[in-house]
Amino acid sequence: MNSGIDLQETFIDSLMGLGIPPGAAKAIWMPLPMFLIIIGATVGVLVVVWLERKISAAAQQRIGPEFAGPLGVLQAVADGIKLVFKEDIVPAKSDSILFTLGPVIVVIPVFLSFLVVPFGQNLVITDLNIGIFLWIALSSIAPIGLLMSGYASNNKYSLLGGLRAAAQSISYELPLALAVLAIAMMSNSLSTIDIVEQQSGYGILGWNVWRQPAGFLIFWISALAECERLPFDLPEAEEELVAGYQTEYSGMKFGLFYIGSYVNLILSSLLFAILYLGGWESPIPIELLGNLLGADETSPWLQVIDAALGITMTGLKAYFLIFLAILLRWTVPRVRIDQLLNLGWKFLLPVGLVNLLLTAGLKLAFPVAFGG
Amino acid sequence: MDLAQGVQIVSFAVLSVMMIGAALGVVLFSNVVYSAFLLGGVFISIAGMYILLNGDFVAAAQVLIYVGAVNVLILFAIMLVNKREDYQPMAKHWIRQGATALVCAGIFTLLSTMVLITPWSIAPNPVPGQNSTVQIGQHFFNDFLLPFEVASLLLLIAMIGAIVLARREYIPDEQLPDLTKQTGLTLPERPRELLNPQRK
Numbered sequence: 001m002n003s004g005i006d007l008q009e010t011f012i013d014s015l016m017g018l019g020i021p022p023g024a025a026k027a028i029w030m031p032l033p034m035f036l037i038i039i040g041a042t043v044g045v046l047v048v049v050w051l052e053r054k055i056s057a058a059a060q061q062r063i064g065p066e067f068a069g070p071l072g073v074l075q076a077v078a079d080g081i082k083l084v085f086k087e088d089i090v091p092a093k094s095d096s097i098l099f100t101l102g103p104v105i106v107v108i109p110v111f112l113s114f115l116v117v118p119f120g121q122n123l124v125i126t127d128l129n130i131g132i133f134l135w136i137a138l139s140s141i142a143p144i145g146l147l148m149s150g151y152a153s154n155n156k157y158s159l160l161g162g163l164r165a166a167a168q169s170i171s172y173e174l175p176l177a178l179a180v181l182a183i184a185m186m187s188n189s190l191s192t193i194d195i196v197e198q199q200s201g202y203g204i205l206g207w208n209v210w211r212q213p214a215g216f217l218i219f220w221i222s223a224l225a226e227c228e229r230l231p232f233d234l235p236e237a238e239e240e241l242v243a244g245y246q247t248e249y250s251g252m253k254f255g256l257f258y259i260g261s262y263v264n265l266i267l268s269s270l271l272f273a274i275l276y277l278g279g280w281e282s283p284i285p286i287e288l289l290g291n292l293l294g295a296d297e298t299s300p301w302l303q304v305i306d307a308a309l310g311i312t313m314t315g316l317k318a319y320f321l322i323f324l325a326i327l328l329r330w331t332v333p334r335v336r337i338d339q340l341l342n343l344g345w346k347f348l349l350p351v352g353l354v355n356l357l358l359t360a361g362l363k364l365a366f367p368v369a370f371g372g
Numbered sequence: 373m374d375l376a377q378g379v380q381i382v383s384f385a386v387l388s389v390m391m392i393g394a395a396l397g398v399v400l401f402s403n404v405v406y407s408a409f410l411l412g413g414v415f416i417s418i419a420g421m422y423i424l425l426n427g428d429f430v431a432a433a434q435v436l437i438y439v440g441a442v443n444v445l446i447l448f449a450i451m452l453v454n455k456r457e458d459y460q461p462m463a464k465h466w467i468r469q470g471a472t473a474l475v476c477a478g479i480f481t482l483l484s485t486m487v488l489i490t491p492w493s494i495a496p497n498p499v500p501g502q503n504s505t506v507q508i509g510q511h512f513f514n515d516f517l518l519p520f521e522v523a524s525l526l527l528l529i530a531m532i533g534a535i536v537l538a539r540r541e542y543i544p545d546e547q548l549p550d551l552t553k554q555t556g557l558t559l560p561e562r563p564r565e566l567l568n569p570q571r572k
Contacts, residue, residue, distance in 0.1 A: 141435065170444060
């Protein structure tokens with residue numbers, strides 16, 4: 001197996017060549033990918049906000065943002081700057097400590113989950129054994145922050161929104177975990193790297209979408225519900241609850257919710273790409289192309305192209321899914337809260353269980369195709 | 373002592389302080405909502421301790437189950453009720469608190485003597501990065517199969533009990549809502565000064 005580029009080893013080796021002890025060299029290396037990922041996620045949010053505006057405009061036959069930069073690409077930046085300079089209001093008789101802590105607790109786990117998102121063989125912050133399980137565990141923290149901000153706002157709409165958010169996120173975590181469990185069963189591992197490697201080798205034919213047709217639908221519906229995207233944006237349903245738990249927030253605290261929800265969307269799309277669409281693998285296996293051109297697999301230029309292609313592929317797949325989510329937002333009406341809970345508990349959960357059972361049976365029957 | 377060891381010691385100290393502080397807060401706060409939120413802090417610090425002990429799977433499970441499910445449900449229940457009630461200062465309430473403190477201290481001494489006396493059969497140092505998930509799974513389905521299955525039975529009983537409690541079919545006649553007296557749907561909320569246009 002060709003290991004690709006190992007930036008970490010190269011970096012640490014070069015620092016050690018300068019006479020820095022190995023421990024310190026590793027400590028210098030560690031923050032670099034973290035900052036890179038945080039910056040990448042934030043820039044991703046700007047792109048997604050712009051995309052959302054443009055696509056929604058196209059769906060409604062409008063033009064959308066146009067004047068801020070070419071094609072309005074700077075509109076999201078302008079929005080962000082506006083939020084930074086807005087007055088930060090804490091309502092009277094609200095609980096100011098919990099009011100401030102709420103958005104923080106919502107945002108931190110989302111960014112933390114980027115720890116396990118791989119962009120290539122070695123392009124990941126940590127290859128944890130529990131990989132994808134960490135994401136599920138971390139995503140379950142967010143409802144505490146939502147409940148906290150809903151409670152602290154001292155507003156009935158906020159409280160209702162917070163309660164809805166918690167109920168929704170508890171209900172949809174189960175089908176999500178069941179869908180991921182079926183994948184983990186086929187990959188014999190929870191590590192995101194192993195999950196992608198298990199799909200590699202056959203190009204587009206090896207991706208998990210074909211082996212988990214029910215699983216990927218369950219995952220996508222649950223992921224949309226976890227991100228509180230329309231058709232599942234009940235916690236902040238404008239027509240019913242003003243803005244749900246965000247009602248009393250302004251300025252950068254509102255900005256945190258905003259960033260958190262979009263980063264969560266990006267994260268879910270990335271993980272969907274990793275779990276079901278082969279992660280950094282291109283539709284036509286790169287080794288095949290390399291062999292056709294007669295290039296050596298270990299040659300440096302091929303490895304650079306491979307790594308660049310991996311990042312591009314992951315991004316492309318994620319943005320395709322984000323496009324789908326935005327399109328869904330502007331075509332599908334919102335469900336009612338009882339419909340939402342019925343769908344989660346009475347439909348997705350049993351289907352997820354059956355899917356898990358089927359996957360286990362197929363794994364025993366056809367160990368070649370289902371990762372024996 | 374190298375860098376990794378130093379980081380471990382510092383994080384152990386920070387986690388311990390966090391855990392004990394949050395646990396004290398859970399017990400001592402009179403506001404039940406603060407207690408519930410701090411309980412989440414306690415669970416998170418325990419998860420951090422598990423990570424320090426190389427138990428990555430256990431740590432993630434701790435966060436998922438205790439923070440994500442148990443604590444959220446506790447908060448959910450508190451907020452659905454949302455009854456803001458100040459405790460009336462009772463006469464001689466120190467007797468109650470003293471008795472509680474005594475019982476807690478007794479349990480603490482009992483547990484710590486148990487921990488110190490028991491000859492623990494500690495496994496040889498776990499290799500960092502070892503796949504603990506696989507090991508836990510193997511133990512669950514080999515030598516700990518019976519407790520594992522009995523625990524699931526227990527959960528099933530609890531679930532059926534909860535369903536029986538929640539779905540009471542009988543509704544007494546006199547408690548049917550009087551439809552002629554229409555009351556607005558109101559959530560209990562702290563009073564706040566609103567502009568009242570009728571009382572101008």
